[in-house]
Amino acid sequence: MERRFATLSEGERKRVQLARALMTDPELLMLDEPAAGLDLGGREALLRTLSRLADDDQAPAIVLVSHHVEEVPAGFTHVLMLRDGEIVSAGPIPEVMRSANLSVCFGLPLRIYRHGSRYTARASLVRLP
Numbered sequence: 001m002e003r004r005f006a007t008l009s010e011g012e013r014k015r016v017q018l019a020r021a022l023m024t025d026p027e028l029l030m031l032d033e034p035a036a037g038l039d040l041g042g043r044e045a046l047l048r049t050l051s052r053l054a055d056d057d058q059a060p061a062i063v064l065v066s067h068h069v070e071e072v073p074a075g076f077t078h079v080l081m082l083r084d085g086e087i088v089s090a091g092p093i094p095e096v097m098r099s100a101n102l103s104v105c106f107g108l109p110l111r112i113y114r115h116g117s118r119y120t121a122r123a124s125l126v127r128l129p
Contacts, residue, residue: 009042010037010038010042011038011039011041011042011045011046014034014035014038014042014046015045015046015049018034018046018049022060025060026060027060027061028060028061028062028063029053029059029060029061029062029063030062030063030065031050031062031063031064031065032065033065033066033067034046034050034064034066034071035047035066035068035071043070043071047071047073047074048073050062050064050073050075050076051073051074051075052075053075054073054074054075054076054077055075062076064076069097069102069112069119069120069121070118070119070120070121072093072097072118072119074116074117074118075117076093077092077093078090078091078092078093078096079091079092079093079096079097081096081101081102081104081105082105083104083105083106083107088101088104088105089101089104089105097112097114097119098112099111099112099124102121103124108123109123109124110122110123110124111123111124
């Protein structure tokens with residue numbers, strides 16, 4: 001609390017920025033690559049916080065932009081996949097978060113794996129339909 005912002009770690013800065021954004025009680029919270037620059041521990045701490053917000057009926061609606069499916073927090077409900085400004089797929093996460101959609105989105109064959117309510121993706125060794 002008594003430290004200057006410039007002396008904080010990247011993870012601490014992200015927490016301060018999130019707290020500052022929430023102080024005004026916004027109706028919408030827009031986050032563009034919020035986990036950028038964070039190490040694994042910092043990323044997971046941020047995602048835990050965002051998951052708690054997603055489960056809070058009093059929290060603002062959250063729009064999160066990411067290029068990494070690993071950064072989609074548990075509790076988020078919908079996804080919009082874009083490629084070159086065009087919609088590839090949109091809708092509820094369980095319906096849209098599919099290997100074929102992600103492959104089109106990134107332009108290479110990918111496999112997506114679900115672990116509980118979180119996802120990971122890897123390059124596929126075989127071409128997807």
